[in-house]
Amino acid sequence: MKVDLIGQKFGRLTVVEKLDSRASNRSGKMRYWRCECECGSGITLEFPTGRLTSGNVKSCGCYQKEHLAKLNDKTRIDITCGQKFGLLTTIEKVPGKHKRSGKRWLCECECGNRITVSPAELFHGRIKSCGCYRKKYSKQIFDQCHKKNFVEGTYPAGIINKNKPSNNKTGVRGVSIRITSRGVKRFYANIVFKGKSYHLGIFDTLEEAAEARAKAESEYFEKFLERYYKEHPDKN
Numbered sequence: 001m002k003v004d005l006i007g008q009k010f011g012r013l014t015v016v017e018k019l020d021s022r023a024s025n026r027s028g029k030m031r032y033w034r035c036e037c038e039c040g041s042g043i044t045l046e047f048p049t050g051r052l053t054s055g056n057v058k059s060c061g062c063y064q065k066e067h068l069a070k071l072n073d074k075t076r077i078d079i080t081c082g083q084k085f086g087l088l089t090t091i092e093k094v095p096g097k098h099k100r101s102g103k104r105w106l107c108e109c110e111c112g113n114r115i116t117v118s119p120a121e122l123f124h125g126r127i128k129s130c131g132c133y134r135k136k137y138s139k140q141i142f143d144q145c146h147k148k149n150f151v152e153g154t155y156p157a158g159i160i161n162k163n164k165p166s167n168n169k170t171g172v173r174g175v176s177i178r179i180t181s182r183g184v185k186r187f188y189a190n191i192v193f194k195g196k197s198y199h200l201g202i203f204d205t206l207e208e209a210a211e212a213r214a215k216a217e218s219e220y221f222e223k224f225l226e227r228y229y230k231e232h233p234d235k236n
C-alpha cells in the first residue's frame, strides 16, 4: 500500500516532502518524510512514516520545551529577604558548598543561630529552625514524661510493681468478679496498656483468668519494658 502523507498534519508538524526510503535494522526499509513545524523554528525534520502516524513525534521539540517551562513555572520557588519560615528569617542568598549545588539562603533562627538552608527545604517547610525547636520540644516531652513517670500512656513503675497485692476482690491485678444476670460468678480479665484497655476474656475460674492476664502481661509489658530500659538506662 502506498502511503502519501504530504500535506497531512501531525500535531504541530506538516509533511512537506516525500524523501527516499532508508534502511532500518528493525523493519527493513522505511519511508522518510520532511516536515515543518508550525513554530517556524526551521529545524530540519525528517521522520519515518511510523513515527508520524503513531503520534510519536508532534513537533520540532518546541512542545516539550514549552511543557517543561510551564512545569518549572509551577514549581518555581520565590523567596525574598526577610521572609519568615517557622523560626527562621531569610537574610541573604549564598552560594552552595559545591559548585553544582544551587544557592542557599542564609537564615537567622529566633534563638540567634545562623544556618544555610536550600530554598526547597524552606519552601516545603522541611526545616523550620536551626534545630533548637526540635531539641527544646523533645526535652519538654521528656521532662513531662519523667515528672509523671508516665511513658506512652503506661506507668513503668506500675508495671514493675506488678507483684504488689492488687486492691480488687480477686487479689489478681486485672481480674475482676462479675455476677451474671443468672447469678453465676465469672472472672473477667483485662489489661491496660498505653492508656487502652484490652479485654482478655471471661473465665469460669480465677486461675484461668489469672493465667490469661499473666500471658498478656508478658506479651504487652515485657516488650515495652525491654524498649523502655533500652531508651532510659538510668531507670533500670
Ligand SMILES: [Zn+2]
Residues within 6 Å of the ligand: 012, 037, 038, 039, 040, 041, 059, 060, 061, 062, 063
Ligand atoms: Zn516547533
Ligand SMILES: [Zn+2]
Residues within 6 Å of the ligand: 087, 109, 110, 111, 112, 113, 129, 130, 131, 132, 133
Ligand atoms: Zn534556633
